[in-house]
Amino acid sequence: MHWSRREFLAAIAAGTASACLPSGARASSTTALLIRDVRLVDGTGAPARTADLLVRGDRIERIGRIVARSARGARIVEGGGRVLAPGFIDLHAHGNPLEQSYASHLAMGATTIVLGQDGGSPSAGEDATAGLPAWFEAMSRATPDINVATTSGHGTLRRLAGIDDGTRQPSAAQMARLVELLEADLAAGAFGLSTGLEYVPGRYAATAELAALGRVVARHDGVAMSHMRSEDDDRVEDAIREHIEASRPARTHVSHLKVVYGKGEDRAERLLAELRRQRDAGVPLTADMYPYAASYTGIAILFPEWALPPTDYAQVLAARRAELRDALEWRMTRRGGPEALLFGSGPHAGKTLAQVAEAAGEAYPDVLLSLGPRGGSAAHFVMDEALQARLMQDPFVAIATDGSPTTRHPRGHGTFAKWIEEFVVRDRRVSIEEAVRKATGLPASILGLTDRGILREGAKADLVLFDPARVRARADYVDPFRRAEGFDLVVVNGVPAYEDGERTGIAGRLLRHHAPPGK
Known part of the structure; x- marks a missing residue:
């Protein structure tokens, strides 16, 4: 895992440098957070409204016009008219x-x-x-x-x-x-x-x-x-x-x-x-x-049921190779041809089936036969x-x-x-x-979550602050791991967890259906 300086310091402050913390070593939380002058989009579909929002602990304490003196000790974030929504x-x-x-x-x-x-x-x-x-x-x-x-x-x-x-x-x-x-x-x-x-x-x-x-x-x-x-x-x-x-x-x-x-x-x-x-x-x-x-799944989806586990694939190749080859060619033709499959795992990651076949000097059905149904995952256009x-x-x-x-x-x-x-x-x-x-x-x-997904007083404080005009999806099929931009502040259970492009706190929780109140 690659850590930014801020992520590393946040982890050290919490007593760990891993993706998860032991339950006894939670990241230090902000006791109170006041986000002022936001365009509140509450998650119900209701029209946005201008408001302030006060978080204490892991819950939303108040929504409305909130003066700073009523939130003494709170960190104040100026919303500047940006959207504040549930996480x-x-x-x-x-x-x-x-x-x-x-x-x-x-x-x-x-x-x-x-x-x-x-x-x-x-x-x-x-x-x-x-x-x-x-x-x-x-x-x-x-x-x-x-x-x-x-x-x-x-x-x-x-x-x-x-x-x-x-x-x-x-x-x-x-x-x-x-x-x-x-x-x-x-x-x-x-x-x-x-x-x-x-x-x-x-x-x-x-x-x-x-x-x-x-x-x-x-x-x-x-x-x-x-x-x-x-x-x-x-x-x-x-x-x-x-x-x-x-x-x-x-x-x-x-x-x-x-x-x-x-x-x-x-x-x-x-x-x-x-x-x-x-x-x-x-x-x-x-x-x-x-x-x-494009979807993304294993190439097993291309194979007929009679060639899938628990059937022995080696026996299938020995007994029905020509039939399987025809089935794979028909399936791929219907799915847009070999250019419409982009490998995402295995030795051919980042290449289309057409490119792999060309490099190998083989027809693409033969490449699939060699790979077999467990031969990797791919984006399917x-x-x-x-x-x-x-x-x-x-x-x-x-x-x-x-x-x-x-x-x-x-x-x-x-x-x-x-x-x-x-x-x-x-x-x-x-x-x-x-x-x-x-x-x-x-x-x-x-x-069936009743305390998340909507901004209301008493709900868990999972929040995201952003200007829609600045939001960008930077990941693509060439570089699928580029993080999104434009979500300025993300709060998880009252803790600023992602801010200014870096992870700043670790405060996620295991959610259970029908958990006892307060859990």
């Missing part, structure tokens, strides 16, 4: 806050991340049998630099229950164990369940298996999130209907909503009409998105910008990164900045009030 809540994030700094998230105004995505629970270490309660225990002893929540991952639960990856119909005993494990995760504080139905092992799970877990999630008032069975143009509505059926009666949430291969705003309108029909029928249905035209932009404006779609500090995709460092820079300032597609709501109040309501 952004990233509903879909990856990475390991036990080992990594999320300064890149702080730099774009995010103060909370939600892990446990795509069917995979976070882990406290190499012991895959420990489960999510062990991760909660490890996190409770640490202080990350950002607030951390999680869902329970269905794929992880499946493996902990002893269900082979390729099993399509678990036994009654295995199903009982699945339910037992999910109950334990939700009781420990998970906010719901996530599934990854395009990935192994989730792709082998039938709707009946998922529905049994959906009923458990509903009993705990959790949310059912899903990387759905398909995001392809001709299958996405069917995938949404399956997800709804499997989630009932829990809240249903679609991860990284997109239409792969689809084109134009009219296609977006048809999908949004289907989502409206479901909501009109009483389904609590939401989604999240990132403002980029398979989405239409006009279609995706229309979906992003829907009031039930939250903003999320699907990124991490190390993901080689600009969304991990630029999502919230790009959202403000392009949709609010450049194109004026949404108001600043709506843009903030979709990054704060909406995701808080999806999770």
Whole structure:
């Protein structure tokens, strides 16, 4: 990890120089903070208003006109008419806050991340049998630099229950164990369940298996999130209907909503009409998105199911090589060709599939055959910008990164900045009030967080101060790790955590669903 001088001094002052602190060595907090003369955008979608805001400890004490003498001892920050909003809540994030700094998230105004995505629970270490309660225990002893929540991952639960990856119909005993494990995760504080139905092992799970877990999630008032069975143009509505059926009666949430291969705003309108029909029928249905035209995932997504684990790939090559080659060529042709795949990991990181094939003097299907389904991750340029932009404006779609500090995709460092820079300032597609709501109040309501996501007296003091006109997303596909600019002050639990382009404090917390008051 590379430290700036300010970050290093902040860590030393806190008694550590790591991404997380032991619970007994929290960074020293500002006892009071008065932010004056701001354009208060409270996260509800209500019109902005001019106000001052006073923080004491980790909570917002007062909002209104506040004279300095009533905030004696407080650090005073002059807002100068800049926007003051709740810290952004990233509903879909990856990475390991036990080992990594999320300064890149702080730099774009995010103060909370939600892990446990795509069917995979976070882990406290190499012991895959420990489960999510062990991760909660490890996190409770640490202080990350950002607030951390999680869902329970269905794929992880499946493996902990002893269900082979390729099993399509678990036994009654295995199903009982699945339910037992999910109950334990939700009781420990998970906010719901996530599934990854395009990935192994989730792709082998039938709707009946998922529905049994959906009923458990509903009993705990959790949310059912899903990387759905398909995001392809001709299958996405069917995938949404399956997800709804499997989630009932829990809240249903679609991860990284997109239409792969689809084109134009009219296609977006048809999908949004289907989502409206479901909501009109009483389904609590939401989604999240990132403002980029490329997804990022493993190249296994290109391979047919019969070539994926638990099938022995060497045997597939020996018996069905020509058939697999044809399948890969057909798939890549439909997905825009080899120029539309940019490797982000492995020996070919930073190169397109076309460039790798040219350098090797091979046809690109043969390169994929050599790499195999475990051959790395890549950015896949398979989405239409006009279609995706229309979906992003829907009031039930939250903003999320699907990124991490190390993901080689600009969304991990630029999502919230790009959202403000392009949709609010450049194109004026949404108001600043709506843009903030979709990054704060909406995701808080999806999770069931009641003390974050909205600026009100008594709420936790997660804040971001910025001038929208100065916000810049600097990350791109060539350099995906450039931090965002323009978010001048980010406060986490009352502590200035990121200021003037550098991390200044470490005060994140583990968030648990239905935590006791004051926790």
